[in-house]
Amino acid sequence: MEVLFNIWGAIVNFFQNTWDSFYQTIIYDNRYIYILEGLFNTLIIALFAVIIGIVIGVLVALIRNNYDRNNKFKLLNKIACLYVNIIRGTPQILQLMIIYYIIFGTVDINIVFVGILAFGINSGAYVSEIIRAGIESIDNGQLEAGYSLGLNYSKVMRYIILPQAIKNILPALGNEFITLLKDTSVGAYIGIVELTKASDIIASRTYDYFFPLIIVAIIYLILTIGLSKLISMMERKLSNDYS
Amino acid sequence: MITVKNLKKKFGNKIVLKGINLNVEKGERVVIIGPSGCGKSTLLRCINGIEKLTSGKVIFEGKDINSKNVDINKIREKMGMVFQQFNLFPHLTITENIILAPVKLKIMTKEDAVKKAVELLELIDLKDKKDMYPSQLSGGQKQRIAIARALIMNPEVMLFDEPTSALDPEMVDEVSNLMKDLAKNGMTMIVVTHEMSFVKECASRVIFMEDGNIVEEGTPKDIFENPKSDRLKEFLSKVK
Numbered sequence: 001m002e003v004l005f006n007i008w009g010a011i012v013n014f015f016q017n018t019w020d021s022f023y024q025t026i027i028y029d030n031r032y033i034y035i036l037e038g039l040f041n042t043l044i045i046a047l048f049a050v051i052i053g054i055v056i057g058v059l060v061a062l063i064r065n066n067y068d069r070n071n072k073f074k075l076l077n078k079i080a081c082l083y084v085n086i087i088r089g090t091p092q093i094l095q096l097m098i099i100y101y102i103i104f105g106t107v108d109i110n111i112v113f114v115g116i117l118a119f120g121i122n123s124g125a126y127v128s129e130i131i132r133a134g135i136e137s138i139d140n141g142q143l144e145a146g147y148s149l150g151l152n153y154s155k156v157m158r159y160i161i162l163p164q165a166i167k168n169i170l171p172a173l174g175n176e177f178i179t180l181l182k183d184t185s186v187g188a189y190i191g192i193v194e195l196t197k198a199s200d201i202i203a204s205r206t207y208d209y210f211f212p213l214i215i216v217a218i219i220y221l222i223l224t225i226g227l228s229k230l231i232s233m234m235e236r237k238l239s240n241d242y243s
Numbered sequence: 244m245i246t247v248k249n250l251k252k253k254f255g256n257k258i259v260l261k262g263i264n265l266n267v268e269k270g271e272r273v274v275i276i277g278p279s280g281c282g283k284s285t286l287l288r289c290i291n292g293i294e295k296l297t298s299g300k301v302i303f304e305g306k307d308i309n310s311k312n313v314d315i316n317k318i319r320e321k322m323g324m325v326f327q328q329f330n331l332f333p334h335l336t337i338t339e340n341i342i343l344a345p346v347k348l349k350i351m352t353k354e355d356a357v358k359k360a361v362e363l364l365e366l367i368d369l370k371d372k373k374d375m376y377p378s379q380l381s382g383g384q385k386q387r388i389a390i391a392r393a394l395i396m397n398p399e400v401m402l403f404d405e406p407t408s409a410l411d412p413e414m415v416d417e418v419s420n421l422m423k424d425l426a427k428n429g430m431t432m433i434v435v436t437h438e439m440s441f442v443k444e445c446a447s448r449v450i451f452m453e454d455g456n457i458v459e460e461g462t463p464k465d466i467f468e469n470p471k472s473d474r475l476k477e478f479l480s481k482v483k
């Protein structure tokens with residue numbers, strides 16, 4: 001009897017403690033607001049960074065492809081190569097710190113904006129490689145057929161190559177977005193209150209890491225799994241077209 | 244109409260064309276034959292500027308096509324090209340394939356181009372395929388569409404690079420017959436092919452190439468019944 005009573009007590013105790021921990025993490029002092037703010041910043045940074053990344057990526061890919069194919073844009077191509085090599089050859093956290101502490105070191109600037117810029121510039125290099133690979137995956141005969149009809153390089157790209165390459169590019173871009181979403185956690189290092197930093201702030205108040213980390217991990221998972229579901233849906237739709 | 248002057252082409256250290264001289268007049272049907280790897284495709288590709296020359300000249304209607312002052316795209320509008328692998332645009336319907344160039348180059352309005360495309364499709368007997376995609380067509384049908392796509396530009400000359408070589412035997416005739424029709428209507432043609440019925444019926448001149456050189460040329464009769472060089476005799480004995 002006494003044993004049962006003790007077990008019951010332990011169970012009650014456990015739930016009481018868990019509830020307390022959860023309460024301290026989320027509800028007390030409206031701490032959930034940190035998480036919401038973190039989530040908001042994570043999404044904003046990832047979204048705008050991927051947009052910047054796509055703009056840079058398309059430009060860089062076209063410059064490099066135009067150089068490879070037509071020997072045009074020699075100088076721009078050099079710059080584009082340098083950019084891609086620097087971004088891919090240095091740690092992202094270092095790029096973020098250089099942009100924050102050196103480039104914007106003396107100006108007062110919104111730190112989320114710094115994050116968007118740094119992650120966008122970083123993403124552009126990877127996106128340009130994705131797009132380049134997408135373009136190169138299209139059979140050369142397509143380009144030649146376009147040329148033979150009198151179309152110039154930019155028309156061939158626009159009407160023949162890119163519409164086909166997009167099939168390979170879009171899913172890879174989706175994956176890049178997922179990677180970017182997770183990588184924004186690096187922003188915590190310079191003090192951007194994104195999801196990971198939010199959990200850290202809460203934990204430093206409660207001295208209890210369990211719920212802050214687990215909750216944030218679950219949020220990341222929901223976002224990334226949801227996105228990859230979306231991507232595979234898109235992929236299926238694209239591959240159904242014209243084949 | 245087309246003059247090739249001492250055309251040389253290297254890929255790296257490999258000399259693929261060793262000084263080709265060729266003159267094609269309006270209305271001629273020149274057929275190029277020769278063993279695999281002798282440079283037939285490369286020659287055609289140099290003639291329409293897809294491949295850059297190492298030295299020499301290609302003159303089309305009095306213009307050096309590789310000159311800086313000449314817009315190669317304008318030249319190509321007047322030179323249709325048909326490829327062994329068809330190279331239709333898989334993301335576009337048959338009609339869209341045919342009208343893409345004239346519409347995007349603003350040579351025709353979309354309505355006019357569609358009308359013209361329907362006429363061409365009627366001519367090649369594929370009108371019912373106008374809204375299908377290339378992947379839904381047989382090889383012979385694809386190649387006929389590729390010819391129509393070139394024809395809508397009203398080219399002065401048509402270049403064919405082994406147009407029937409990728410086809411199943413039973414589909415060779417439909418493409419070959421279409422080419423014969425073009426020839427009978429006076430189209431200037433340069434054709435790389437081993438399809439003998441076309442060569443015998445339509446060729447005004449046959450050119451035998453080997454190893455980057457033109458070894459022998461003449462009428463089909465000269466070439467097939469009265470070959471002079473040993474290499475041509477050897478080649479013909481293998482083809483037969």
Ligand SMILES: Nc1ncnc2c1ncn2[C@@H]1O[C@H](COP(=O)(O)OP(=O)(O)OP(=O)(O)O)[C@@H](O)[C@H]1O
Pocket residue numbers: 254259277278279280281282283284285286
């Ligand atoms: N882009 C290229 N780079 C390097 N070598 C090439 C290239 N294109 C063709 N060649 C070489 O040039 C030679 C001539 O090729 P080409 O395609 O003109 O021959 P062909 O006469 O058309 O042969 P086939 O009957 O097999 O089509 C071949 O030895 C080929 O390997």
Ligand SMILES: [Mg+2]
Pocket residue numbers: 283284285404405
């Ligand atoms: Mg060839």
